[in-house]
Amino acid sequence: MQRRDAFPAALAFLLAAHPAAAAAPKVAASIAPLAGIAAAVLGEDGPPALLLPSDRSPHRGALQASQTRVLADADVVLWIGPDLERGIGAALDAMPPTWVAEHTLRAEAAQGMRHRPLRRFAGDAEPAEGRTGGDDPHLWLDPGNAAAIARALAERLAILEPPRAAVYRANAERFAGSMTALEADLAESLAPVRGRRFVVFHDAYRYFETAFGLEAVAALADEPGEPIGGRRLAEVRARAEADGAVCVFADAQAPEGAVTGIARDLGLKPGVLDPLGAGLEPGVDSYAILLKRLAEAFRGCLAR
Structure with missing residues (x-):
């Protein structure tokens, strides 16, 4: 007290x-x-x-x-x-x-903000x-x-x-x-993988998905760091198979290598997404670099 x-x-x-x-x-x-x-x-x-x-x-x-x-x-x-x-x-x-x-x-609360519901x-x-x-x-x-x-x-x-x-x-x-x-540049670069489906560890990417025509079909946890049980893995695997998912993405903030075993269990390609810009020094161009890296990560895993 x-x-x-x-x-x-x-x-x-x-x-x-x-x-x-x-x-x-x-x-x-x-x-x-x-x-x-x-x-x-x-x-x-x-x-x-x-x-x-x-x-x-x-x-x-x-x-x-x-x-x-x-x-x-x-x-x-x-x-x-x-x-x-x-x-x-x-x-x-x-x-x-x-x-x-x-x-x-x-x-x-900024004027002109485009909100998406949970x-x-x-x-x-x-x-x-x-x-x-x-x-x-x-x-x-x-x-x-x-x-x-x-x-x-x-x-x-x-x-x-x-x-x-x-x-x-x-x-x-x-x-x-x-x-x-x-x-406009990112829409063009992501056009080849538009509509490809995937699974995420943590549902953090809806705004990016909506802007560029991508689609997550499941999230493994409600929040980062939550344990992922066998029952949840089975449910997500069934959904990924039904929806034709290609990849499973971990956040860069997750423990290193966390996605490898999960990807194997789900039968999906592993990928890592960074919504925060780990290792990026804040600067005039750092926000644009963050989004470009995010697009590259999506494209690299989702491309067949």
Whole structure:
């Protein structure tokens, strides 16, 4: 109990010790894809700080003290929302509501965002309590959504730093234009595997699938890291055979080699997808590189 009471007090100290910067606004992004979008908007005022490492799932785990300091020091905290980054959500719950309102930007609330509901695959059991309804939070994997996030961030930065408002808005529009071109390029590169079906460890790719005509037929687990039992494997194998699935994809954040045995059990080709950009340094081009690598991984496994 003593540690729990001390946490909000420690946050209050951090907020008082780190007032808003008078120079370029400090942006902290929750995950690397958002950091890449932020880097493109900030331009020479970047790079943004990254709160969560890309080699682990953002769904679980509390923030460490160093991460909490970065969050408290930021003028803008760019994140998806509590359905994805639960540790950030818990940290923000301990902060003053006025600070949260003034310093956070939820990407899921950006104007022009294309939302997709959480899905259930054919034959899935009823979802566990607390997992019903709502939108799929992996919305950054749609390049159109990335453009919407960039514009929302530019508007927030324009308020914080009016002399640089035109620069931030121009950077966001440049990024949005590059997303239009990227979407066309990726659609062309993925055309040969359009309609090919596959299985995923974790249902994180619906936005990318919808944008480029791909189709998962089953997910092995509701969340990353959940154990996969023999009964579940049998159910997914039957569905994969019925639907003509070609590959099974693990997330890059899964234990190394995890997909090999599962692929053998399912009778599918193994592949690895990286929705977060593990090993990618956030930069002006890092978001585009993330999507290109994702397309290459899909194409490499799904091509016959």
